[in-house]
Amino acid sequence: MQLTLWTYEGPPHVGAMRIATAMRGVHYVLHAPQGDTYADLLFTMIERRDRRPPVTYTTFQARDLGADTATLFKNAVREAYDRFRPEAMIVGASCTAELIQDDPGGLAESLGLPIPVIALELPAYQRKENWGAAETLYRLVRAATLGAKPQRGAFSVNILGPTALGFRHRDDLAEITALIRALGISINVIAPWNARFADLQRLPLAHANIVLYPEIAGTAAAYLARTFGQKTISTVPIGLNATREFIAELTTLADVACPDDIEADQRSSWYTRSVDSTYLTGKRAFIFGDASHAIALARVAAEEMGFTVVGLGTYSREFGRELREAAAQYGVTPLISDDYLEIEAAIGAAVPEIVLGTQMERHIAKRLGIPCAVISAPMHVQDFPARRAPVMGFEGSNVLFDTLTHPLMMGLEEHLIGMFREDFEFHADAAPSHLGGDVAVRPETLVSGWDQAAEAELKKIPFFVRGKARRNTESFAAEHGVSLITIETLYDAKAHFAR
Amino acid sequence: MDGCVAPIMPAVAAPAIIRERGQREVFCGLTGIVWLHRRIQDAFFLVVGSRTCAHLIQSAAGVMIFAEPRFATAIIEERDLAGRADLDDELDRVVGQLLARRPEIKLLFLVGSCPSEVIKFDLSRAAARLDSRANGAVRILAYSGSGIETTFTEGEDACLTALVPSLVASDQAQLVVVGALADAVEDQFQRLFAAIGLDRVAFLPARRASAMPPIGRGTKFILAQPFLAATARALQERGAERIDAPFPLGIEGSTLWFEAAAAAFGIAPAIVAHAIAGPAKRGRDAVAKIAAELAGKSVFFFPDSQLEIPLARFLARECGMHLTEVGTPFLHRDLMARELSLLPPATQLAEGQDVERQLDRCEAARPDLVVCGLGLANPLEAMGLATKWSIELVFTPTQGFEQAADLANLFARPLARRARVKV
Numbered sequence A: 001m002q003l004t005l006w007t008y009e010g011p012p013h014v015g016a017m018r019i020a021t022a023m024r025g026v027h028y029v030l031h032a033p034q035g036d037t038y039a040d041l042l043f044t045m046i047e048r049r050d051r052r053p054p055v056t057y058t059t060f061q062a063r064d065l066g067a068d069t070a071t072l073f074k075n076a077v078r079e080a081y082d083r084f085r086p087e088a089m090i091v092g093a094s095c096t097a098e099l100i101q102d103d104p105g106g107l108a109e110s111l112g113l114p115i116p117v118i119a120l121e122l123p124a125y126q127r128k129e130n131w132g133a134a135e136t137l138y139r140l141v142r143a144a145t146l147g148a149k150p151q152r153g154a155f156s157v158n159i160l161g162p163t164a165l166g167f168r169h170r171d172d173l174a175e176i177t178a179l180i181r182a183l184g185i186s187i188n189v190i191a192p193w194n195a196r197f198a199d200l201q202r203l204p205l206a207h208a209n210i211v212l213y214p215e216i217a218g219t220a221a222a223y224l225a226r227t228f229g230q231k232t233i234s235t236v237p238i239g240l241n242a243t244r245e246f247i248a249e250l251t252t253l254a255d256v257a258c259p260d261d262i263e264a265d266q267r268s269s270w271y272t273r274s275v276d277s278t279y280l281t282g283k284r285a286f287i288f289g290d291a292s293h294a295i296a297l298a299r300v301a302a303e304e305m306g307f308t309v310v311g312l313g314t315y316s317r318e319f320g321r322e323l324r325e326a327a328a329q330y331g332v333t334p335l336i337s338d339d340y341l342e343i344e345a346a347i348g349a350a351v352p353e354i355v356l357g358t359q360m361e362r363h364i365a366k367r368l369g370i371p372c373a374v375i376s377a378p379m380h381v382q383d384f385p386a387r388r389a390p391v392m393g394f395e396g397s398n399v400l401f402d403t404l405t406h407p408l409m410m411g412l413e414e415h416l417i418g419m420f421r422e423d424f425e426f427h428a429d430a431a432p433s434h435l436g437g438d439v440a441v442r443p444e445t446l447v448s449g450w451d452q453a454a455e456a457e458l459k460k461i462p463f464f465v466r467g468k469a470r471r472n473t474e475s476f477a478a479e480h481g482v483s484l485i486t487i488e489t490l491y492d493a494k495a496h497f498a499r
Numbered sequence B: 001m002d003g004c005v006a007p008i009m010p011a012v013a014a015p016a017i018i019r020e021r022g023q024r025e026v027f028c029g030l031t032g033i034v035w036l037h038r039r040i041q042d043a044f045f046l047v048v049g050s051r052t053c054a055h056l057i058q059s060a061a062g063v064m065i066f067a068e069p070r071f072a073t074a075i076i077e078e079r080d081l082a083g084r085a086d087l088d089d090e091l092d093r094v095v096g097q098l099l100a101r102r103p104e105i106k107l108l109f110l111v112g113s114c115p116s117e118v119i120k121f122d123l124s125r126a127a128a129r130l131d132s133r134a135n136g137a138v139r140i141l142a143y144s145g146s147g148i149e150t151t152f153t154e155g156e157d158a159c160l161t162a163l164v165p166s167l168v169a170s171d172q173a174q175l176v177v178v179g180a181l182a183d184a185v186e187d188q189f190q191r192l193f194a195a196i197g198l199d200r201v202a203f204l205p206a207r208r209a210s211a212m213p214p215i216g217r218g219t220k221f222i223l224a225q226p227f228l229a230a231t232a233r234a235l236q237e238r239g240a241e242r243i244d245a246p247f248p249l250g251i252e253g254s255t256l257w258f259e260a261a262a263a264a265f266g267i268a269p270a271i272v273a274h275a276i277a278g279p280a281k282r283g284r285d286a287v288a289k290i291a292a293e294l295a296g297k298s299v300f301f302f303p304d305s306q307l308e309i310p311l312a313r314f315l316a317r318e319c320g321m322h323l324t325e326v327g328t329p330f331l332h333r334d335l336m337a338r339e340l341s342l343l344p345p346a347t348q349l350a351e352g353q354d355v356e357r358q359l360d361r362c363e364a365a366r367p368d369l370v371v372c373g374l375g376l377a378n379p380l381e382a383m384g385l386a387t388k389w390s391i392e393l394v395f396t397p398t399q400g401f402e403q404a405a406d407l408a409n410l411f412a413r414p415l416a417r418r419a420r421v422k423v
């Protein structure tokens, strides 16, 4: 039993949902109780998808347990097939259904549906979300390519890994796709993003697989390499140098020349060398996220920003070895943990000047008063920006320059604070001015006409609207010639301004 | 129907009911922890469950990430299931770890989940054992918020039911208001009850573990939330008497609610009318402004919190909305009798759910507003339907006179937004 406050990853079936939701024409029937339907909101609210994930939950209840949950499951599969007419189906159990051992795979198979039905075994008490996504993609790829005897033509690549609910996957994919096209290399299949089951069947036709997200596509790529002798390109093109290496690897393999203007829109190297970036030198950075993003960002921080890496960690235990190697490079102790409190303590102890992390670290950093940028899943709705904001490729390196500098104080501002330490606006605890530095002390309100009970009542109003409530009440009181604001005035004003 | 004071009014035209037992799209009872842990300020909720359970609560809590929340999950692992670790020992260890870290905790709930239920891990027994070991330093209770047994707000019902046996016995005459309310609402109610002449008024749950009300034959209680059927039964078993009333949503609901409470103590309606006149008028005027925008519009409720029927009643009678379908996960006929009698004749109700069929009906009806869970809202918006997330109706202070306009506004805002935005 493990005491958990916050979890970095969901259960493995959420990983499977990320694959199914990214694909087209694939439906997932999940043997699960009703509460597990919460997972839909990850996609519809956090990622803001306009469609429900293609998932049918059996939502069995206690009363079904004594009766026949197997029949319930079979009915759900049949009804899902009739309603959604998918091209392929994946079936499996959530943590609870795993305990009742209904064998979703066998049950679904017994229905003899005219489409491929892939059974997933995702051990919910041992594994987590990313593993579940990797396993699901692997199972789908394997089912689609079993016995294939590919005849390869001109050089082409597959891009593997982008899923629903991934950190900037949509934008990374657009960036990397454009980059590969600019190199004159053709793309055979992109999966799972927007792929159909039939697209997976064409995977063996490519010469190489680009593993954009090793946590998700590593297993499938290894299988394809083993089975079809495909090459694997595993450089994750996050940051300027990694992108250049990625291009070198790809052009060598494809035997094509890299166009001279490939870096035409790359500005990050100049921004880094420009004089006002001097203030970035040696900023202490603590980095935590999934292994690929954490390792890549550590490199960007060190090589491309001139920061000092003072902490590096991941919640991806499967990639512990890679992270340990990277940590050794920066001379820091690797932190491989998904214990929020342990990570908070490590960040506190490292005294960083910036934290690059997930939404959890955003909260830790906020509490510790340290600037923070989100660079990895899990993230919140604001980390799915409307604009295109990749972290891969050359535009990605531009975005990262902005992302990593924006939370910090600008050079001159920092000096001014150093000079005028006791200044009431410019003090050490002030937020950077471009981030609305109004934590500075404000004069107390001039209106003294609140009686005690009303003042106490006002305090019960959530802080983020309290200011408005106070202003409204006071202007209402002034307008109506009320000299002492009572609870009655407060609510009269509230009703007056209701709207 | 023991404990009823006000007579049940016969329904004019019985509402039509669709009963469904298909796939559901609702949260499980664990979700209640999100508001209960804010309400009882020295309580901690320890879910004994899986990573899914932990993920559900944090996803439902959304942005409400607190530095160190007063809830957590003891995640059951493979070795616990394989018998390599003794579940009781493991739980003792986790609870010990937790209490050492949070010595200020006075009330600890062990919250059961689907996995703990399915493996028949007896948390009540574990709680009793740990409680006696704690020697009064902290009270330890258990309830189930599992999805196989509880739907969304039923988690609060299960929590309060678990609390009832621990309440001190007392036969003193008092009114107990049952159901978690926002602090500001509780204070308003307290003031109005005082104005009515009711001084011994307590709230369950109280804000602190040590302030939970005593219960006994002198207790008359009134539900502030409609989803507390089991709690009501448990209180009745301890000799308390339930005051039947509609729920305090909207001006009408609040008025009838206060009247019922006062009547149970023999206080004349005129005294109530006098005490609530100011707030009621103020609230009615404020609602009227917003109702103008809601009148004539149609609304469709997906089943979620069991608040649907009182909300539908408010929208129909005070805001002039037309009810297309009112879904509720469960229909407790006795608790809901007064509410049902207030609904427009032949209102279409739906109990239970078959989410795909209900979506078909909703799409066909094309209501002006859909009240639904978070998973369905954006997909429905993308289909051109305006939505209101039902979870907000549970988290927001909506009860009573002063909040009635806020409540109306929750429904008006999605429509106002559509009218305003040109994209």
Ligand code: SF4
Binding pocket: A033, A034, A035, A036, A095, A096, B028, B029, B030, B049, B050, B052, B053, B054, B056, B112, B113, B114, B115, B145, B146, B147, B148
């Ligand atoms: S439905 Fe059951 S397994 Fe799922 S989150 Fe709720 S309690 Fe946990």
